[in-house]
Amino acid sequence: MIISIFLFSIFTFRFDLVKGDDVRKFPDYFKFGVSTAAHQIEGAWNVSDKGENIWDHLTHTKPSAIADGSNADVACDSYHLYKRDADMLVELGVDFYRFSISWSRLLPNGFSNKVSQDGLRYYNNLIDELLSRNITPFATLYHWDLPQKLQDLGGWTNPIIVNYFEDYARVAFESFGNRVKNWITINEIPQICTNGYAKDIYAPQVMSSGIGDYLCGHNALLSHARVWHLYNDTFRPTQKGRIGITLYSHWAEPESNSVEDKAISERGMQFLLGWQAHPIFSSEGDYPKVLKEAVYNRSMEQGYSHSRLPVFTLEEIKYLKGASDFLGLNHYTSVVFRNDNKTEWMSQFPNPSKERDLGYDSYFHANWPPTISAWFAVNPPGLKHLLNWIKNEYTNPEVIITENGYLTRGGLIDVDRINYINQNLQSVLEAILDDHCNVTAYSLWSLMDNYEWNDGYRFCFGLYEVDFKSENRTRRPRMSAYVYKEILRTRMINPYYLPSFSDFQYETYKSSASILQCHMKIFSISVIFLLMMHFLF
Template identity: 50%
Template sequence: MYSLLFYYAVLLSYGYAQSNLAGGGKSNYTFPKEFLFGVSTAAIQIEGAWNEDGKTENIWDHLVRTNPNFTKDGSTPDVAADSYHLYKRDAEMVHELGVDIYRFSISWPRILPNGLANKINPSGIQYYKNLINELEKYNITPMVTIYHWDLPQKLQDIGGWTNAHIVDYYTDYANVLFENFADKVKYWVTFNEPMQTCLEGYGNTYRAPALNRHGIAEYLCTHNLLKAHASVYHLFAQQYRPLYGGKIGMSLDSNWAEPKTNSSKDREAVERYLQTHLGWYAHPVYSEEGNYPPELIKLVDEKSRQQNYTRSRLPKFTEDEIAYIKGTADFFGLNHYTTYLLSMADGEVGDIPSHANDVGIVRVQDPNWPSMSSSSWLKVVPFGFRRLLKWITKTYKNVPIIVTENGYADYSGVNDKARVSYYCHYLNSLLHAIHEDHSNVQGYFAWSLMDNWEWDDGYVSRFGLYLVDFDSPNKTRTPKDSARLYSKVISTRALPEKYDPEDFTAFSSASTLFPTTLLLPLYRLLI
């Protein structure tokens, strides 16, 4: 009792008011008939066959060989779930779930072994044609992610995404995909989570190529990547959409942000975080003005002057480039998992220079937020999902949103009650966003179809609806309880009758579970 009262006292000292952790009561709403339900995967995480049939090394193949301790378990994606050989079973699983659409990525070095379009690998083309044909057999719509973090190492050797010529190389690669697959693929994603590529791969060491050239490389990478996105969008719109139809967009990752306290500075930190992280990539494409967010420009310009640089470390777009990039998406792809508490930093934060130092905010998570995830950052905060969707809808003028990733990580097992609970809570929040906030959400993809190689977590963290036995020669796939739950939601277009938005016991024992009615800043209740 004393710990519970203390918990409330601490939160009340921050000026918080009561609000439901679930983001709303149990919804009796249903998903619209035309709403798209899907599942997502990524080539490097499931395919394996890392050097078979003409495929060459990508930046992750290279990283795990030059730094064997990069992953928690010392593993590699060499075999992964062996989907290169088991794609028929994968398509069958998608069919078993009853989803409308399957999002998968294409491996650049499997298609273009040199990274360039002068040499096309016919075995790579045939593999993806086989997969698409298998999906077609089950009447499943394919959504193709053109780039999901697996740059050919041969291109990284000449600078990768910091080399301005990458815009042309990427456009040529995308053109090969359009030429071969646009007749059957009606949804395209240019980039998956570009912030992870640039900020964590070039500015830090958390993603390949782990360049760690913070303060410079993340901005160069982003600048070239946005130009590449726009180039491919215009290529598709001008040459392929008139022939085949289809839509093309980008998938951006974002957490939701709440102020750590009700102070004006912490409230300011929330908006700064959203504008300088999600907005870094969204504002040039989805805003009416185009260009980088004004606050990001101001912050980096000022820090660059203070640090005695002769020009801003944030490159400038020309007026023609701003116009060329603006509006280059048919939908807003969103990957979302969790929520953070934000505060304005009192002094310098992060490396100098770095994006973190430029932005000057500190993020933490409430240790009382529920989770038993294998990923320590994956706290279960469903209201954050709803609020993020509302923010995107308001900021980018009712843009069509497709949630291209949402899911929960555990260690293993088919009786995954925590994942079942996570999906129920987040889908409930989504229903409230659609019907009460009028967020223009047109689809939802669970991450992921199956357990896979999870980057620096290796095979420790499992996100799959299907369990994969990585020790078996056939990489046996078995549906989890969450697969059955998701399938039921899809078939009924509604949440299970027994779902209780106040029940978070799947993430903790009943005796230690903190109250499900959390205390949140007053000002957030007004948006």
């Protein structure tokens, strides 16, 4: 252990020498933050008059839908521990905190005729706490937790949702808009609609493939536009804030540099991101032409009398176009599409389905390091490619990266997460400085471990570890928390930086096995470094 400490001291000291004038920094205007979502951290699911949401309903009536059979009844208990969360934000040195408001905590029945005083108190306390710590609140109105009473009416597939979402947003703007100046309407429409209304992965498990997902996306876009115009026309003149939407997208990596493979990649991007971004951010508006044609042609082949993709009126196209102050982008991984319509691949998807409409097989490149989850492989250059695609496709809109993060099984030594953060931020930095992409902020997912939807508590995304077995949900900083803090302090990426022993409190480990594992990793890295120094110098 003494040798390990000695080598690690040399390791961290020598690598600090990398810092210098040749290291490029993030622009002064660039902001850093962390993200969470109400249902994943708040707990207190039935405290006071909070209403039931679709995830409460699913996990209580069908616990088998969750990988570990768990629920978010307590989760991180941030409802009671929000001041500790604020402490962690200060420890990290973030500029802003992206959180979400629970629709059913603010409006217990989903309707604006009853506003919860307890819900108002909680979010007022959280916002005031953030402002007292000089942390900018960044509020998301909807992050997947629809009130169950609205789902009973059809949820996002019922056009009436547009009116109810506007009512909810109005209450939020009136209650918090004097202090919250940064808003997101909806988080990840593609995920909500594909996994919740086409598949049984997320609540509400509607399973209306190829129809429900398109209808959900259509109504969600119109809901976003209604709320954007509400804010723009009624609240912006006095509150002086801004409001946008957050969308999720993989990067569609071409299988090769051939014209055909690049065309397949482009088609994939229009299905992945263009589906929801094109109506708002493109110069012509409406859904992408390739998407409209593909769904129409496949619908005709399947015997439908009209396209399964809903049609915007000319007034709606105009209403949607430009209705966002920025594009919030969630990105984790990339995918390769290929023109390989094998029967065995297509057979795994229902008929109809968005996947069959796209018509291409997909896979992860063999060179991309896998993770512990089947949906996630590591390809940091994909983020740079995606940012450039957005710049070129939509005339370089302002992009705020609202989620980007890495999952592990737990533990405080998270070198893989550190590498992921460094490499993805390097892609962001290159996109800004070399390619002039209009990226103004980055928010890492997540501040702490939380309830990861259908995966329950199997995977850990947090900079802070949460002990879900402890009554007070103890939070401990991981090694990555110190690395992210250093990036924020210096505004640059030092891929060789690791916290010193004086910074990183290893005594927080519960077992000698964890300590031994830590020192074995440090020893291995140190030996490799010393060998590199020997051969280089």
